[in-house]
Amino acid sequence: MSRHFAASVVEHHDVNAGFRLLTLSPDTPALPPEPGQFYMLQANTTFDPLLKRPFSFFSAADNTISFLYRIRGKGTRALAALDTGAKLSVIGPLGNAYPLPEGDYIAVAGGIGIASLYSLLGAVPGRALLFWGARNRNELLMPERIEPLVKTVVMTTDDGSVGEQALVSVPVKRFLADHAHLPVYACGSTPMMKAVADVCAEAGARCFVSLETYMACGVGACLGCVVKIRTQEHPQGTFRSVCKDGPVFDASAVIWEGAGE
Amino acid sequence: MSKHSLTVNIAGLELKNPVMTASGTFGYGEEYADFLDLNRLGAVVVKGLSRQPKEGNPVPRIVETPAGMLNAIGLQNIGVKRFIAEKMPFLRGFDTRVICNFFGDSVGEYVEVAGMLSATDGVHALEMNVSCPNKQAGWCVFGTDPKVLGEVVSSVRKVCTVPLIVKLSPNVTSISQMARVAEDAGADAVSLINTITGMAVDIKTRRPVLANRIGGLSGPAIKPVAVRMVWEVFNAVKIPIIGMGGIFTAEDALEFLIAGARGVAVGTANFVNPSATVDIIDGLHRFLDAENINDINDLIGSLHRS
Numbered sequence: 001m002s003r004h005f006a007a008s009v010v011e012h013h014d015v016n017a018g019f020r021l022l023t024l025s026p027d028t029p030a031l032p033p034e035p036g037q038f039y040m041l042q043a044n045t046t047f048d049p050l051l052k053r054p055f056s057f058f059s060a061a062d063n064t065i066s067f068l069y070r071i072r073g074k075g076t077r078a079l080a081a082l083d084t085g086a087k088l089s090v091i092g093p094l095g096n097a098y099p100l101p102e103g104d105y106i107a108v109a110g111g112i113g114i115a116s117l118y119s120l121l122g123a124v125p126g127r128a129l130l131f132w133g134a135r136n137r138n139e140l141l142m143p144e145r146i147e148p149l150v151k152t153v154v155m156t157t158d159d160g161s162v163g164e165q166a167l168v169s170v171p172v173k174r175f176l177a178d179h180a181h182l183p184v185y186a187c188g189s190t191p192m193m194k195a196v197a198d199v200c201a202e203a204g205a206r207c208f209v210s211l212e213t214y215m216a217c218g219v220g221a222c223l224g225c226v227v228k229i230r231t232q233e234h235p236q237g238t239f240r241s242v243c244k245d246g247p248v249f250d251a252s253a254v255i256w257e258g259a260g261e
Numbered sequence: 262m263s264k265h266s267l268t269v270n271i272a273g274l275e276l277k278n279p280v281m282t283a284s285g286t287f288g289y290g291e292e293y294a295d296f297l298d299l300n301r302l303g304a305v306v307v308k309g310l311s312r313q314p315k316e317g318n319p320v321p322r323i324v325e326t327p328a329g330m331l332n333a334i335g336l337q338n339i340g341v342k343r344f345i346a347e348k349m350p351f352l353r354g355f356d357t358r359v360i361c362n363f364f365g366d367s368v369g370e371y372v373e374v375a376g377m378l379s380a381t382d383g384v385h386a387l388e389m390n391v392s393c394p395n396k397q398a399g400w401c402v403f404g405t406d407p408k409v410l411g412e413v414v415s416s417v418r419k420v421c422t423v424p425l426i427v428k429l430s431p432n433v434t435s436i437s438q439m440a441r442v443a444e445d446a447g448a449d450a451v452s453l454i455n456t457i458t459g460m461a462v463d464i465k466t467r468r469p470v471l472a473n474r475i476g477g478l479s480g481p482a483i484k485p486v487a488v489r490m491v492w493e494v495f496n497a498v499k500i501p502i503i504g505m506g507g508i509f510t511a512e513d514a515l516e517f518l519i520a521g522a523r524g525v526a527v528g529t530a531n532f533v534n535p536s537a538t539v540d541i542i543d544g545l546h547r548f549l550d551a552e553n554i555n556d557i558n559d560l561i562g563s564l565h566r567s
Contacts, residue, residue, distance in 0.1 A: 001294060074399045215323075217292075219296075
């Protein structure tokens with residue numbers, strides 16, 4: 001089974017304004033993804049946009065893979081224009097996966113970061129204490145599918161339209177005061193993940209982050225997507241590829257300056 | 262699979278077909294071994310190697326541009342010693358040619374790295390990077406100053422026991438002059454073009470998008486420039502040319518071959534289509550079949566002059 005295949009669009013619809021859910025069916029048998037992995041998708045072959053774009057998968061079934069994404073730039077606009085039946089070129093599944101928690105765990109989603117965490121929520125259902133932040137009500141996507149998979153959910157918004165008007169790291173910090181023994185899984189914007197990593201470090205909680213960067217190849221060849229990671233050999237940090245060594249990293253090893261988009 | 266031949270000979274090195282990978286776009290080969298049969302390639306050209314491992318540039322290192330991309334990776338690599346110990350055993354397992362790209366920050370370092378690589382079992386040729394535009398340090402003048410270029414090539418030539426390919430920078434007034442300098446200094450072949458220096462600006466922050474400020478432009482956007490330069494160099498030197506710059510399809514590769522390239526390297530296309538190289542090889546077979554050409558060498562340099 002090749003990790004490079006053609007796929008057909010079987011379903012593609014708006015979720016909320018500016019967000020869409022794309023479901024693909026690989027034309028040839030494809031490898032099943034693990035929670036946290038991603039795919040490179042190419043919506044067209046016109047050379048503009050030239051490169052494929054990385055997307056965490058949202059869910060996968062027998063012969064379909066779904067992607068929840070925000071329309072944001074040239075690549076996602078081209079993707080958003082695909083109709084049912086359209087073909088696209090896909091590479092994946094790529095990257096590492098979330099190490100699966102053995103019991104209860106804390107999931108922290110920022111905005112479209114829920115797309116990556118959803119695969120973990122589905123793999124370990126009923127055990128997540130979800131902290132879910134977004135800019136506003138519109139960007140808390142598909143709660144009807146998220147809420148059945150979690151034990152509890154705390155929502156925050158930047159505008160106060162749902163839940164507490166705060167950064168999502170604020171209630172996480174409060175909760176960690178009594179629950180620092182639980183592992184934390186975070187996916188969202190780089191500043192949001194850094195804030196979560198900081199409150200986890202203060203509380204002494206183990207934290208995994210799924211990083212997002214610009215990528216060209218997705219397979220560790222171009223070295224365009226690197227982030228500085230502390231290792232035993234390099235306590236001051238050394239470049240690691242988000243596509244191949246990540247996207248999931250132990251947050252305590254990430255050097256956040258310059259990380260992400 | 263076909264009655265015709267794609268075999269080419271570059272400076273005494275026989276390649277089963279003219280298609281190779283461009284340095285820096287294919288890692289050390291293993292990154293793409295899952296995606297295509299490396300045995301099908303004319304050659305694998307590995308990421309540029311230096312005496313010591315290099316961390317490379319800060320991020321952002323890449324940005325997409327219309328029909329292209331800018332990169333300023335900064336020559337991140339694991340160093341020649343780790344390459345020989347950890348990557349060569351894998352590459353030796355394939356029936357393809359292994360060409361090692363390398364660079365240095367002094368003539369002495371070029372010579373040392375070339376000596377180590379050319380003495381390594383399974384390394385079939387070396388490609389000298391004298392043109393990477395990413396580094397601000399003085400060594401980038403190697404590829405843009407004829408006198409310095411001649412000196413470093415002739416010094417490496419003395420220690421290199423395999424064919425020596427010099428990869429030329431397009432960021433010069435006359436690439437033909439540089440090709441002649443390389444030929445006179447003992448280069449067995451030249452490869453061109455390396456990336457064209459470019460820049461992208463974030464209009465909101467009014468800063469360069471790349472941390473390194475400038476980067477190298479690659480992709481379909483540079484193909485016509487590369488074809489023109491291959492043609493000019495073909496008319497200026499006798500040594501073989503490996504052409505590259507925005508090759509995505511067999512038709513692209515054929516333009517380079519007809520303009521005078523004896524080999525072609527596929528770079529940015531690997532990122533978009535991991536099997537681009539083998540797709541191009543298949544396309545060359547189809548073209549030769551359709552055009553009733555028995556030997557690809559009949560096409561090389563066959564551009565009509567009138």
